[in-house]
Amino acid sequence: MSEKELVRFQIDGLEVEAEKGQMLLPVALEYGFEIPHLCYHEAVSPYGACRLCLVEVTKGGRTRMTTSCNYPVDAGIEVATATENVLRARRMILEMLLARAPHSETILTMARSAGIEETRFPIIDDADGCILCGLCERVCREVVGANAITFVNRGDKREMAPPFWDPMACIACGACVYVCPTDCIKMEEQGDERTIVRWKRTLKMQPCKSCGKPFAPQFQLNWIVDRVQLPKDFFELCPVCRKQKK
Amino acid sequence: MDKNLDRLNVYASRLISQKEYFVPGHRACQGCAEALALRLVAKALGRNNVIASATGCMEIVSSPLPLTSWNVPWIHVAFENAAAVASGIEAGLKVLMRKGRIPPKRINVMAMAGDGGTSDIGLQALSGAMERGHDFIYVCFDNEAYMNTGIQRSSSTPFGASTTTSPAGSVVPGQTTWKKNMPEIAVAHNIPYVATACSSYPFDLMEKVKKAAAIEGPAYIHILSVCPTGWRLPPQMAIHAGRLAVETGMFPLYEVEQGRYHLNIDLSELRPIEEYLKIQGRFRHLTPEMIEQIQQRVGEEYEKLKKKVRMTNEGQE
Numbered sequence: 020m021s022e023k024e025l026v027r028f029q030i031d032g033l034e035v036e037a038e039k040g041q042m043l044l045p046v047a048l049e050y051g052f053e054i055p056h057l058c059y060h061e062a063v064s065p066y067g068a069c070r071l072c073l074v075e076v077t078k079g080g081r082t083r084m085t086t087s088c089n090y091p092v093d094a095g096i097e098v099a100t101a102t103e104n105v106l107r108a109r110r111m112i113l114e115m116l117l118a119r120a121p122h123s124e125t126i127l128t129m130a131r132s133a134g135i136e137e138t139r140f141p142i143i144d145d146a147d148g149c150i151l152c153g154l155c156e157r158v159c160r161e162v163v164g165a166n167a168i169t170f171v172n173r174g175d176k177r178e179m180a181p182p183f184w185d186p187m188a189c190i191a192c193g194a195c196v197y198v199c200p201t202d203c204i205k206m207e208e209q210g211d212e213r214t215i216v217r218w219k220r221t222l223k224m225q226p227c228k229s230c231g232k233p234f235a236p237q238f239q240l241n242w243i244v245d246r247v248q249l250p251k252d253f254f255e256l257c258p259v260c261r262k263q264k265k
Numbered sequence: 266m267d268k269n270l271d272r273l274n275v276y277a278s279r280l281i282s283q284k285e286y287f288v289p290g291h292r293a294c295q296g297c298a299e300a301l302a303l304r305l306v307a308k309a310l311g312r313n314n315v316i317a318s319a320t321g322c323m324e325i326v327s328s329p330l331p332l333t334s335w336n337v338p339w340i341h342v343a344f345e346n347a348a349a350v351a352s353g354i355e356a357g358l359k360v361l362m363r364k365g366r367i368p369p370k371r372i373n374v375m376a377m378a379g380d381g382g383t384s385d386i387g388l389q390a391l392s393g394a395m396e397r398g399h400d401f402i403y404v405c406f407d408n409e410a411y412m413n414t415g416i417q418r419s420s421s422t423p424f425g426a427s428t429t430t431s432p433a434g435s436v437v438p439g440q441t442t443w444k445k446n447m448p449e450i451a452v453a454h455n456i457p458y459v460a461t462a463c464s465s466y467p468f469d470l471m472e473k474v475k476k477a478a479a480i481e482g483p484a485y486i487h488i489l490s491v492c493p494t495g496w497r498l499p500p501q502m503a504i505h506a507g508r509l510a511v512e513t514g515m516f517p518l519y520e521v522e523q524g525r526y527h528l529n530i531d532l533s534e535l536r537p538i539e540e541y542l543k544i545q546g547r548f549r550h551l552t553p554e555m556i557e558q559i560q561q562r563v564g565e566e567y568e569k570l571k572k573k574v575r576m577t578n579e580g581q582e
Contacts, residue, residue, distance in 0.1 A: 049284075051312065053370060062280050163276045197277040197468075230536070259512060262505040 026094040031101070043087040043098065044072050052100050054087060055109065055129055057116075057200040058152035063161045065089040068152045069200075070112050071129075075099040084108060106133070114138040120148040123201035147217075148203035149179055155195035155204060163194050165242075168218065186220040190239040227257035234258070277468065282308060291334040292326040296500025298507060299323060299406045299490035302464035303377070306404055306488075309474035310373050312337060315354050319347035319378035319387055322413040323406060344378075344386045348394035351376035351401045373402060373478045380407040380421035384447045395454040395483045402477045402484045405447060408492035416495040420445040423515075424562070425555055426547045428495070433550040443562065451485035452521050458484040460520035464491070465507030469518060469529055476520075489516045497546020509541040514567040519574070526574040538563055
């Protein structure tokens with residue numbers, strides 16, 4: 020057995036066990052508690068931006084509300100996932116998110132299941148659905164390693180964008196498209212060009228040497244070849260043809 | 266689905282959940298793409314899930330007493346009634362929630378079976394469950410014969426394939442009938458969601474399962490699961506064979522949402538069917554004339570499908 024230190028605590032009265040250093044949200048989800056969340060993803064570090072994963076934590080007799088995605092578990096804490104306070108706070112947050120992303124299917128579903136039909140806040144007219152959760156930025160930095168996007172500006176002008184609005188580092192891999200919780204990042208392919216619409220990045224796709232079909236952006240393949248130091252002709256065949264030639 | 270997910274496989278694959286609900290240690294053959302498909306389906310559905318499984322390869326390999334590969338509630342039922350049991354589970358959960366015995370939350374109910382358990386033996390139970398409109402997912406793992414009992418032909422076996430009950434010889438060249446179009450039978454029930462998938466396109470498959478789980482009402486997913494043992498194929502070629510099945514047009518990936526067709530992998534040009542047939546031992550005996558015959562049929566079916574896509578999407582764009 021490994022040398023991991025375990026701590027015991029309570030979630031909604033249930034005695035649970037977790038490794039020290041783990042965050043509260045993944046532990047609770049593992050035990051089957053339903054806590055809504057948007058900006059948390061198990062592959063990247065927690066950030067606490069969407070605020071939906073709020074829970075009440077009682078520690079040393081003092082109760083406070085906190086986001087569970089970036090709260091490290093501790094021995095003896097008591098966690099309540101669905102108190103009146105928590106639900107009220109979540110409803111308020113959902114209304115605010117709804118004003119930012121009124122067309123997002125995910126947020127609409129979440130809001131409906133929390134009993135919210137419409138938001139009391141003015142809906143932003145040119146809302147593009149981005150809720151500034153920063154998940155795309157973390158994925159681009161931590162998983163892909165391209166560092167192509169970041170937070171730009173502050174306060175109410177804050178947005179996700181490539182640094183200086185120049186997407187020169189984007190390899191159009193689409194990891195941000197996949198991970199975006201509100202689906203506000205779109206990818207299009209036309210002919211031999213792939214575009215990540217939100218970052219305004221268009222890259223030419225490499226055609227397969229054997230069947231002629233474009234299969235991945237040239238820029239991305241060169242980037243991978245450089246990083247992993249593969250032979251220059253490593254990616255000249257598409258995945259299907261590569262298998263056949265062997 | 267406009268995410269075109271099969272193109273994202275380089276980095277997005279690291280973002281898929283690491284939790285497994287169909288765990289290793291099961292007894293599937295080397296290179297079994299059906300076990301892979303099942304693992305992806307279980308992963309996409311997550312932990313709030315009850316599965317009713319008909320007899321078949323996946324039942325045999327995953328539950329040899331006293332072991333199990335399942336991390337979710339799973340029940341093995343007879344060959345013919347996976348769909349009936351799933352509809353019972355769904356109704357039971359509904360009642361328990363209404364009576365307050367279990368807290369109300371979304372629990373997916375899934376029925377799974379092989380192609381024999383779906384298109385031959387379990388068809389009437391499935392038809393009934395779809396007609397009654399239960400909120401469940403039916404997943405058919407189609408490996409194109411009764412592989413578990415020793416490669417006997419089913420109604421899902423493609424034309425020309427040699428199996429132990431349709432052996433290729435000097436008089437009869439393997440299976441003499443065409444593959445039953447099971448997804449189309451499901452579409453004819455007017456259910457909200459029908460899709461075809463293949464484990465060689467994992468993102469596409471998982472996205473379809475998630476979609477099917479989110480939809481209220483019956484959903485049917487037909488998954489082509491390459492069987493290296495029964496298709497007489499080297500185990501390392503299973504994924505490749507699945508991709509070729511899609512790229513030659515033999516098994517097009519499409520979904521039907523509320524009656525509207527959508528091709529997920531829209532190929533402008535199909536690869537010649539020979540590429541798919543020649544790597545498999547079960548088609549080894551085919552003559553050029555028969556390959557031509559299959560090629561023609563595949564082309565026709567693909568055109569028919571494209572026509573349906575155009576017809577059902579008219580005036581919508």
